[in-house]
Amino acid sequence: MDRTGKRVLMLVGDFVEDYEAMVPLQMLLMLGHEVATVCPDKQAGESVATAIHDFEGHQTYSEKPGHRFAINTNFAGLDETAFDALIIPGGRAPEYLRLNERVLEIVRHFNETNKPIAAVCHGPQILVAAGILSGRQCSSYPAVAPEITASGGKYVTPGENLDTAHVEGNLVTAPAWPAHPAWIREFQKLLESI
Known part of the structure; x- marks a missing residue:
């Protein structure tokens, strides 16, 4: 791995949105980062x-x-402290991954240590469940807006084409896969800053 590359943890589950997992993985690898893909109850391979x-x-x-x-990468025994950043794709996976307390502990670690977190589409459902959005701005797929607001967060309305990204501190969020260029560009800026 290039010395400038970072170790990025990607949380996925069954029925993660295809483009929101595959495309960011490939983009991050292209930029020289190492990406560990993990899923509760799944092992490497x-x-x-x-x-x-x-x-x-x-x-x-x-x-x-x-x-x-x-x-x-194996989920069991995962050491989140070994990673520089976290990425959470959307799809249907976040609606049940947020029920896993270990997933929420991992998200809280990245937030508490101010490491970059990128979430797209329904991925912010996990951020809501982890309790890290109170008083913060967050973009997402519009259907997640009520959850963000109910958690004390401020929903950021996406552009008409769902192709915008929003940055607040260590958090980069976006509404859906059309935002990949903006979302990964902003995530990369955070990765370069650490």
Whole structure:
């Protein structure tokens, strides 16, 4: 790994949004970072199913089967202190990953140590459950806005094309995969600053 590369932890689960896991992983690897992909109750060598969410003119996004996404690090025994940053993709996985107390402990560690955290789409559901959004601004998929507000956070309305990112301190959030260029660009700036 390049000396400037960072160790990034990515939390995923079954039916994580395909683009929101695959594309950031590839972008971060391209930039010289090491990315550990983990999922509760999964070990290195296993995988999770992904879902592809698309915007096709319906009242909400559509969902299609995606690819298998490889887990390369064991969740059991994970030492979060060995990582420089955290990334949380969206999809349906966050709605149940947030019920796992160990997941919430990991998120709290990154927040308490002021390490960069990037969350996209439904990923902020985990931030809400970890209790780290009170008094903070956060973007997300619009359907997550009520949860952010109820937790004491301030929901940041995304651009019309869901292609914007919002930065507050160590937190970079975005509404959906169309924001990848802006989201990863801002996350990279935080990674370069540590």
